[in-house]
Amino acid sequence: MSSSASSSITTWNLPGGNASETVAGSIIxxxxxxxxxFLTCPDRDDVDQFIYCNMYNMTMTIGPWAQMTPPPDASTGLVAYVQTATFPNSWWATPYTQMSSIDWITGVYHGHCDVTSATVVTSCTYSANVSVYVPNATITELSPAPSTWGIAAQAVTITAGLEKLSSATMSASASVAASGSASGPPVRSTASSAGATSTSASAVATASHTAAAFVYGLNPSTLSLIGLVTAFLLR
Structure with missing residues (x-):
């Protein structure tokens, strides 16, 4: 899959995209x-990154629909993500964490969202695994607050794997040129699509909750997940 690219900067339409953020990415x-x-925001410590950077320490799988100019036959499908974040114990404000003597708590969030167009996410399944007083406790079925996040253009500075992106771009261009040739029959692309769905499957939460029109299970700018976790554990 290719995208609008200049040098090592590429732009995709991503859930939570923010033109004011500087995002670095490594093609896996x-x-x-x-x-x-793999996405993250440079030049911030862990806490600052999670508060001010929507895509801190996040591995995301996207489809051809995320290109700035998607191919005519691009099918919509899914966006999957895994995000790891570390908070001070006091930030979680839940009975589990407050009973723990651990100063810093790490959570791993999993999400899998359906995409119906290049700009619309219809539903998501998600979960959070938090290492607290009960090791690896799983917090599930959180009722999400309405989210204002949508799919928007996000510039990403590719810091690793640029050759993979360049190779995919060249392959796509060669395929288009071959199929559009005036002499001889169209040439079918030999690029393999094997493993396209298995890569994203690892981010799907096994214990999950479906929420219509919900993009992520958390909003770093307001730390809404902390409130959701608190509400779930205290109810």
Whole structure:
């Protein structure tokens, strides 16, 4: 999958995209139907990154629909993500964490969202695994607050795996040129799409809750997840 690119900067339509954020990305895997990229925001410590950067320490899998100019045959499908964040114990404000002597608590969030167009996310399943007083306790079925996040353009500075992106771009261009040739029959692309869905499957939560029109299970700018966790554990 390719995207609008200049040098090492590429732009995708991503859930939670924010033009004012500086996001760095490493290409993990890329094929004609799915791209997996590790995203984070540079020049901040862990806490600052999570508060001010929507895509801190996040591995995301996207489809061809995320390109700035999607191919005509691009099918919509899913966006999957895994995000790890570490908070001070006091930030969680839950009975489990407050009973713990651990100063810093790490949570791993999993999400899997359905995409019906290049700009609309219809539903998500998600969960959070938090290492607290009960090791690896799983917090599930959180009722999400209405989210204002949508899919928007996000510039990403590719810091690793640029050759994978360039190779995919060249393959796509060669395929288009071959199929549009005036001499001889169209040439079918030989690029393999094997493993396109298996890559994203690892981010799907096993214990999850479906929420209509919900993009992520958390909003770093307001720390809404902390309130959701508190409400769930105290009810």
């Amino acid at each position: 895997n890329i094929n004609p139907t799915a791209t997996t990229v």
